[in-house]
Amino acid sequence: MTDLITSLDLQRSDAATANTAVIPLARTVRPAPGTWRVMDGARVAGPAALRAVLHRFADDVATDSGVRLAVADDDAGSAVDLLVGLNPAGLGDIPLATGVRADGLALEDADERYGLDISPGGVRVWGATPEGIYRALTTLRQFVTAAAEGGVAEIPCMRVIDGPRFAWRGLSVDVARTFHDVEAIRRVIDMCSLYKLNVLHLHLTDDQGWRVEVPSWPALTEVGGAGALGARPGGHYTPADVAAVVTYAAERFITVVPEVDLPGHTNAVFAAYPELASAPTETSAQAEAFGLPIGTLDLDRGRTRAFVRDVYAAVAAQFPTSAWIHIGGDEAFGMADDAHAAFVDFSIATVRGLGRNAIGWQEAARAQVGPEEIIQYWIEPKQLDAMFEGGSAEQLPFPPEVMEVVADNLRKSFEDVPAALTKGARILVSPNSTLYLDRPYAESAATDEQETRRGRVGLPFYPPATLRDLIEWDPVAETPGIDDDDRIAGVEAAVWCETVTDRDDLEFLLLPRLAGVAERAWSAAPTEWDDYVLRLAETSRTWDRRGWTWFRPSSIDWPSDR
Ligand code: TNX
Numbered sequence: 001m002t003d004l005i006t007s008l009d010l011q012r013s014d015a016a017t018a019n020t021a022v023i024p025l026a027r028t029v030r031p032a033p034g035t036w037r038v039m040d041g042a043r044v045a046g047p048a049a050l051r052a053v054l055h056r057f058a059d060d061v062a063t064d065s066g067v068r069l070a071v072a073d074d075d076a077g078s079a080v081d082l083l084v085g086l087n088p089a090g091l092g093d094i095p096l097a098t099g100v101r102a103d104g105l106a107l108e109d110a111d112e113r114y115g116l117d118i119s120p121g122g123v124r125v126w127g128a129t130p131e132g133i134y135r136a137l138t139t140l141r142q143f144v145t146a147a148a149e150g151g152v153a154e155i156p157c158m159r160v161i162d163g164p165r166f167a168w169r170g171l172s173v174d175v176a177r178t179f180h181d182v183e184a185i186r187r188v189i190d191m192c193s194l195y196k197l198n199v200l201h202l203h204l205t206d207d208q209g210w211r212v213e214v215p216s217w218p219a220l221t222e223v224g225g226a227g228a229l230g231a232r233p234g235g236h237y238t239p240a241d242v243a244a245v246v247t248y249a250a251e252r253f254i255t256v257v258p259e260v261d262l263p264g265h266t267n268a269v270f271a272a273y274p275e276l277a278s279a280p281t282e283t284s285a286q287a288e289a290f291g292l293p294i295g296t297l298d299l300d301r302g303r304t305r306a307f308v309r310d311v312y313a314a315v316a317a318q319f320p321t322s323a324w325i326h327i328g329g330d331e332a333f334g335m336a337d338d339a340h341a342a343f344v345d346f347s348i349a350t351v352r353g354l355g356r357n358a359i360g361w362q363e364a365a366r367a368q369v370g371p372e373e374i375i376q377y378w379i380e381p382k383q384l385d386a387m388f389e390g391g392s393a394e395q396l397p398f399p400p401e402v403m404e405v406v407a408d409n410l411r412k413s414f415e416d417v418p419a420a421l422t423k424g425a426r427i428l429v430s431p432n433s434t435l436y437l438d439r440p441y442a443e444s445a446a447t448d449e450q451e452t453r454r455g456r457v458g459l460p461f462y463p464p465a466t467l468r469d470l471i472e473w474d475p476v477a478e479t480p481g482i483d484d485d486d487r488i489a490g491v492e493a494a495v496w497c498e499t500v501t502d503r504d505d506l507e508f509l510l511l512p513r514l515a516g517v518a519e520r521a522w523s524a525a526p527t528e529w530d531d532y533v534l535r536l537a538e539t540s541r542t543w544d545r546r547g548w549t550w551f552r553p554s555s556i557d558w559p560s561d562r
Pocket of ligand 1: 361438459496
């Protein structure tokens with residue numbers, strides 16, 4: 001027993017040292033003697049099927065580290081420094097990911113596991129699929145970036161065998177409250193790719209804006225997309241914009257999952273097509289005055305059913321790589337339970353009719369969901385207890401009538417995840433207190449500019465959270481009703497943009513937290529904070545190289561401060 005503990009401890013500390021430059025933490029790392037020296041002109045080779053992946057790798061390494069690799073246009077040739085091949089050898093020693101793939105592939109057909117052998121004479125990279133190879137090269141890119149100086153990097157030798165814990169590792173971005181253009185989204189995709197996240201969920205519609213074209217309902221974007229929250233500029237993605245984003249993501253093995261949030265959060269729809277709106281009530285008028293638009297679509301009103309069908313058909317056509325369409329379903333404040341359930345049932349049937357599967361926010365579990373659906377968990381019972389018992393609900397800026405409809409939804413939310421599990425649906429884990437990135441940072445920063453932004457960005461009624469809170473959280477252990485990885489589809493963070501006014505604010509909320517999200521979604525072993533913080537400091541070199549805006553707690557020893 002004692003021997004066993006000692007050897008486990010040893011393995012862990014070896015792994016921690018060798019892993020210094022990688023986030024998410026790799027599954028197994030065996031240090032080996034010596035170092036590998038890589039510099040400008042180092043030759044990279046692999047089969048034709050991997051050539052595009054190799055060129056992307058070389059481009060990314062050049063951007064992040066300044067080291068310029070040369071991709072050979074034949075299989076091997078002589079003097080190759082980095083040889084890449086499709087081969088599953090030795091990967092069976094670690095389990096395949098569990099959960100659900102956003103692109104609909106079976107887990108066995110989308111193997112992200114990889115091997116990486118770094119020795120003084122060169123590097124060998126292998127995996128069963130181009131995606132696995134891409135993940136391997138992402139690890140290697142981080143090693144090169146951490147070690148590079150003046151076009152040369154010297155990396156400790158080791159053998160890495162790695163693979164993800166969960167198959168769905170995502171980030172949801174609210175492009176409705178603030179419109180983020182294609183370039184901003186490309187930058188977010190680059191961040192996801194750096195940390196091996198493989199899903200970008202776009203929250204395309206909300207009260208304040210509609211961001212995707214539906215040809216038969218042109219006013220959705222012309223009117224509903226013209227503005228954003230407050231006086232922020234509006235905008236929307238044309239089909240060509242969407243195609244550019246979907247392709248850019250696919251080239252990085254990321255699936256873009258579209259969300260059209262119905263039947264609540266639909267004020268942009270009502271602005272465009274007032275005939276779809278129900279008559280305003282006293283509560284909805286009051287709520288509106290407090291900046292919380294409430295009002296829901298009514299399935300039995302006029303052309304609502306045609307609207308739902310047309311919208312999801314248009315979205316499905318523009319997002320061909322996603323097997324899933326997110327139907328929203330959250331916060332249908334003031335709507336009768338049966339009407340909400342009927343609406344969600346109709347949305348699910350519509351999406352299925354398009355050959356896709358439906359995913360919905362947890363309130364959607366109140367409808368007829370089953371094993372074909374995913375329910376996205378976001379409202380935490382523990383947080384609600386604290387809110388109702390601690391009286392912090394009263395601190396929300398709403399009058400009592402409005403608070404009542406909000407509280408009603410929150411109270412029912414206790415039953416959502418148990419109901420979803422009973423019905424056989426899978427859970428996508430996005431608990432508000434850890435995975436909502438629009439939460440103020442708790443650490444302080446060294447500069448006034450950072451402190452000012454920290455005070456402004458993140459919803460003021462959320463208690464601030466530390467980076468450590470996130471990294472010490474576990475998606476299974478801390479999700480009520482779940483005691484096994486198999487019940488969950490994966491892990492997804494969300495960034496909501498009420499307090500995000502521009503791209504810098506967005507990036508400020510994403511970095512450094514996104515790295516921690518990725519570690520919790522990929523790495524099976526718990527993370528030691530002291531080890532993590534070293535790796536986090538290393539990875540900030542890439543943020544600086546790429547010109548990303550990031551929050552820098554003064555408690556961390558960042559390389560750029562040295
Ligand atoms: C709840 S999460 C919402 C969003 C807000 C967010 C703020 C969800 C399904 N609904 O409309 O933007 O909280 O964190």
